Amino acid sequence: MVSRVSRTASGAAFCRLLEQSQASDVRQFVDPVVVKLVDPMLAVMASAGPMQDQVLDSMAPGVYGGMVMRTRYIDEVVNAWAEMGKTQVVILGAGLDTRAYRLPSLAGVTVFEADLPEIQRHKQGRLHGLVSSARAVRYVPIDFNTQPLDEALGAAGFDAGTPALFVWEGVTQYLPEPAVRATLAYVAGSAPGSWLVFTYILDGLVGQNSYPGWSGALKQQFDSAEPWLFGLDPHHLSSFLDAFGLALLDDVGDAEYQDRYLNPIGRALVVSAGERVALAVVRPSCGVNSGLTGADPNKKQQPRRADEARRGCCGSSHVEVHGCSRSVDDR
Numbered sequence: 001m002v003s004r005v006s007r008t009a010s011g012a013a014f015c016r017l018l019e020q021s022q023a024s025d026v027r028q029f030v031d032p033v034v035v036k037l038v039d040p041m042l043a044v045m046a047s048a049g050p051m052q053d054q055v056l057d058s059m060a061p062g063v064y065g066g067m068v069m070r071t072r073y074i075d076e077v078v079n080a081w082a083e084m085g086k087t088q089v090v091i092l093g094a095g096l097d098t099r100a101y102r103l104p105s106l107a108g109v110t111v112f113e114a115d116l117p118e119i120q121r122h123k124q125g126r127l128h129g130l131v132s133s134a135r136a137v138r139y140v141p142i143d144f145n146t147q148p149l150d151e152a153l154g155a156a157g158f159d160a161g162t163p164a165l166f167v168w169e170g171v172t173q174y175l176p177e178p179a180v181r182a183t184l185a186y187v188a189g190s191a192p193g194s195w196l197v198f199t200y201i202l203d204g205l206v207g208q209n210s211y212p213g214w215s216g217a218l219k220q221q222f223d224s225a226e227p228w229l230f231g232l233d234p235h236h237l238s239s240f241l242d243a244f245g246l247a248l249l250d251d252v253g254d255a256e257y258q259d260r261y262l263n264p265i266g267r268a269l270v271v272s273a274g275e276r277v278a279l280a281v282v283r284p285s286c287g288v289n290s291g292l293t294g295a296d297p298n299k300k301q302q303p304r305r306a307d308e309a310r311r312g313c314c315g316s317s318h319v320e321v322h323g324c325s326r327s328v329d330d331r
Helices: 004-019 040-047 049-058 063-083 104-108 117-126 149-155 177-188 216-222 234-242 254-265 306-311
Strands: 088-092 110-115 136-141 165-168 195-201 246-252 275-282 317-321 324-328
Touching: 004 040, 004 049, 004 063, 040 049, 063 088, 063 104, 063 165, 063 195, 063 254, 063 275, 063 317, 110 117, 110 149, 117 136, 136 149, 149 177, 177 246, 234 246, 234 275, 246 254
Parallel strands: 088 110, 088 165, 110 136, 165 195
Antiparallel strands: 195 275, 246 275, 317 324
């Protein structure tokens, strides 16, 4: 049985492992490392055909697809960042993330993994002796509720003056709104041109428990019984981020996954519409507020159009991700 603090991370890792059994022409990513991180019994379940079917049938519709497709999309963002010659990636709440050990594009990148010490000890023990794909992997032990992120990253050698990609996957729904705002404010204060890619649930799901639909042994393994505390309305996402000095570049969910990735290869995969992934860029400081006491993220107000938010008030950036080519230009 995995510990309570790592159950959500273990559920996501298990879904990534299941995806490795898909045929190579439809598999969304290759992760040869994740098998080292899941419980051996679950690894057996993921590798046996009949047991795989039972496992997938036990999941709520769209949960597996959502986990798989958010991994595919974020992989592409990470690859795009590295291929531009950028040198820093910060994974917030890294859990059992394996990108530093499986993405060849990170050969010139230092990856900072920030998470609770006990989760990091578990992960480092399982990956002992494994050579990373990244130039370096630096573990940043932190309790986000009590420790300042800037101090923890600085102690690990993070260069605050150099742009970084911040990856924040599967975390925001478990945090109270002030904690989400504080993290966004920190990222927005990082070097101009930095990127943030993060997942969020729809605001209508706030109050539900994580992983609805797990049953039997899987429920005991993965259902953390942690309520979802924070969500966003996609129609107001751009204006919400803009208050921090973050310009929205892309916002993807079920429809985009189907159009960009699944339909072209003829793969039928149900993806939950309840979780989305957003990509934003840090603009140079130009009088925006911190967002700590800014607009209600879900207040029924007239949202700024996405193209207006992407222009910003200063600064420029360009992103090339599958199906998305957008810029934030000087105006």
